[in-house]
Amino acid sequence: MYVALLVGVAVLVMAGCQAAEPVANVDSQARKIVTFEGGAVTQGELDEFAKQSGLDSSVSKDDPQYKAAIQQIMPQLVSIEIAKAYAKEHDITVSDEEVDQEIAKIKEQVGDQARSSGQDLSNQEAYEQALKQNNITEEELRDDIRENLPVQKVQEKVAGNAEPSEKEIQKFYEKNKEAQFTTPEQRCVKHILFNKDQKQKAEDVKKQLEDGGDFAKLAKEYSQDPGSAAQGGDLGCLGKGETVPSFEKAAFGAKQGEIVGPVKTQFGYHILKVTDVKPKQTRSLQEVESQIRSQLATEKQTEVFSKWVEEQKKKRDVKYLKGYEPPNQG
Secondary structure, three states: OOOOOOOOOOOOOOOOOOOOOOOOOOOOOOOOOEEEEEEEEEOOOOHHHHOOOOOOOOOOOOOOHHHHHHHHHHHHHHHHHHHHHHHHOOOOOOOHHHHHHHHHHOOOOOOHHHHHHOOOHHHHHHHHHHHHHOOOOOHHHHHEEEHHHHHHHHHHHOOOOOOOOOHHHHHHHHHHHHHHHHOOEEEEEEEEOHHHHOOOHHHHEEEEEEEHOOHHHHHHHOOOOOOOHHHOOEEEEEEEOOOOOOHHHHHHOOOOOOOEEEEEOOEEEEEEEEEEOOOOOOOOOHHHHHHHHHHHHHHHHHHHHHHHHHHHHHOOOOOEEEOOOHHHHH
């Protein structure tokens, strides 16, 4: 979601003017550390951006780790500021309706994320929780969107038409079919875990199961694995390499509905039941084409926008205060 990335910049829209030199003798957050025709980056903006990028605020500015991190994030920050300057120069603005639309998207996204992680929350509840976790008010979020959405609009204007060809989509699918679009063979398994000195008890419970005993009930009563016991012994669906070898061998060697064990592992003795067998499945190109198209389009648009930014940097005569230059410009 949007977060407070940047402090507002005073942009000078003066066609043909020369970029001023960065100001070194102002010891404050207002000190300009980068200047370019049409705008600047201040120390305060850099500090805020660094914080939002995950840089530990306790790290001293004289620390080599800080300086290295700043050099890495500076190009991104300058790109954003140039895009903002371009937006102002070309009257690219954001309406209240567009801010509302972004808020609605954010609510849907955080709601989906919350529910996919097992939280029973509505979109509004997840949204309010996310605001609280990020220590930001809705008004601050709206301000962030209003400030940063023009950058997105510039990106769309510059590179929005960049799309992959059908040949590129096909090539990507063939190259990544196995890694990205294939679900390996799986076994859905329930188990009851007994301690290492409970082999006989495991045998007794297995017999109860073979005589029609309720697996979930017996798992809750006897299993020494509290996590799965509460779920009636259910471990979900497992692929190869996700469990210890002896357990995997038993699970993948069993037929659906078969009760197997006792299986000895370093955890004790297991009685297990395969509830479902899921064969290896590969999604067709038709099923994933829109996903691939979107991914490749984003990559192409990013590439086009990056080239545009580099052209803008030259055109706008970007100047860095000493010590803030990107690695290739030091």
